[in-house]
Amino acid sequence: MYKLIYFLLIPVFLIGKPLTVADAINCAKTGNKDILIERKALTEKRLELVKSITNYLPSVNLSGSWGKNGTDQPYNSVLDSSYSAGVSLSQPIFNYNLLENINASNIDKVKEELSFKVLVRTVEINTITKFYSVMAFKSKLKAAEFLLASSKENFNMVEQKYKLGSADRSEFLKAKVDYLNARINYNTLKSQLNVAKNDLFSYIGLNADTFELVDDVKMDSISLPDADSLKSKLVKYDPEILSARLNLQYIVSSLRRAVSSFLPTVNWNISYSTRLDSFPKLSNWKNGDSWSTSISLSLPLFNSGGRAIEIAEGKVSYQKxxxxxxxxxxxxxDDLMSQISELRTSYISYQSAKSADELAEENYNINNLLYRKGSISQIEYYDAKRGYEEAEANLIKAKYSLLTNKLKLDIMIGSWKGD
Known part of the structure; x- marks a missing residue:
């Protein structure tokens, strides 16, 4: 209960505060419509389980009647009233089919719980993907803002040189085109960021204007996992595997129910009734009392071979x-090994992209100073600038690909503790 209250109050407590990927996932799990619908379906399965249990409880019936009888005799008419009431109870003592119905209903409930977990996992992965898509656009926009400022500064410098005659028109036009392209790129990324933010916040049910996304996952804390140690976790926690295993148990239960059609059923019955004639006279009240108790047994012998066919069908279903x-x-x-492979690939890509970005940034800063001093040509400057842009884009892509793959793997094996 305290977790539910926490999730519901997240939108209140986080107004104007940073929003992490864990916060976004928790909000999505309370506001996603598919999850709300699945919660209702889960409640239905729980009620069906309770209903199957009540079938083994005793049934009690109360009956009563009142009537008038009239007869015509010579010189006399007789009009009598009568009243009767009774109560009966029936309690199953042994009915294997009812017991298997309880077991099957419980399996259905657990299967629905696993379906709910599969849906929650899908929502978690979608939220992670959308969250890091926004973070990637934020990083790209920040880099584009830096390059736009640099392009503007360079254009102003070249424009002054062009007016003074120390730079030709070709150099001036290249600087202007570079500045315009940088501005277009910045505005495009800004628009894409807004679209991605609206998509994310619409999905998790929050207002995009009141939150600031933050990346609280430390890159240094990410390590490559051992595949063998994760296989046992997958078998233990993966809802798809558990669902398939439960389906196998459900087939076994159905087979046992088919076999139970050959077994006897035993019921205990008890009843009491009273009758009063010539109402409202009470003289015959006691004489109308009656009660009975019995134990009944029913043993099915033959049903046109239908039960044997059901058992044969159950065995085939079990093998299937x-x-x-x-x-x-x-x-x-296979999915686990693919996810581990993707994580390892993205980890290596991130390490390489990080080193390349550091070198490209250093090279750009050096060439930027040299170009302003007139020591290198404009072509050399733009080559360094393009190299830095590509390295920065590759680093951003590698970083959020690594974070996404890491959290996807954690969710797959049940290691993510965001909930």
Whole structure:
């Protein structure tokens, strides 16, 4: 309950405060409409389980009647009233089919819980993807802002030289085109950032104008996992594997229910009734009392072979479910290895991009100073500038690809503790 209250109050407490990826995921899990619908479906399954349990409880019935009887005799008419009431109770003592219905309803409930977890995992991954898409655009916009300021400064310098005659028109036009392209790139990224932010905040159900996204994941804390240690976690926590395993258990329960059609059922019955004739006279009240108790047994013998066919169908379904479970296990293991491979690739790409960006930034700063002093040509300056732009774009892409792949893997194996 305290977690639910925390999630509901997140939008209140975070107004004007930074919003981390964990906060965004928690908000999405309370405001996403698919999750709200799935919660209702889960409640239905829980009620069905309770209903299946009540079928094994006793049933009590109360009955009553009142009537008038009239007869015509010579010189006399007789009009009598009568009243009767009774109560009966029936309690199942042994009914294997009812027990299996309870087991099947419980499996259905757990399957619905796992479906809910699959949906939550999808919402978490979508939120992570959208969140880091916004963060990537923010980083790109910051880099574009720096390059726009640099291009503007360079253009102003070349424009002054052109007016003084120390720079030709070609150099002036190149500087102007570079400045205009930098401004266009900046405005384009700004627009793309707004679109990405609106998409994210619409998905998690918050107002984009009242929050500032922050990246609280430290890049130095990310390490490459060991594949063997993650396989056991996947089998234990992955909702798709657990769902396939539960489906196998459900088929086994259905098979047991088919077998139970050959078993007897035993019920205990008890009833009490009273009758009063010539109402409202009470003289015959006690004489109308009656009660009974019995234990009944019903043993099915033959049903046109239908029950045997149901058992045969159940055995085939069981073999099919076993193959489906093995297939799902192999598929999820392949997904795990692919996710680990993507994480390792993005980790290596990030390390390389980080080194390349540091070198490209240093090279750009050196060439920028040299160009302003007139020591190098405009072409050499623009080559350094383009190299830095590409390195910065590659670093941003590699960084958020690594963060996304890391959190996707954590969610897959149940290691992410954001909830």
């Amino acid at each position: 479910a076993k193959l489906s479970y093995a297939k799902k296990l192999d598929e999820r293991m």
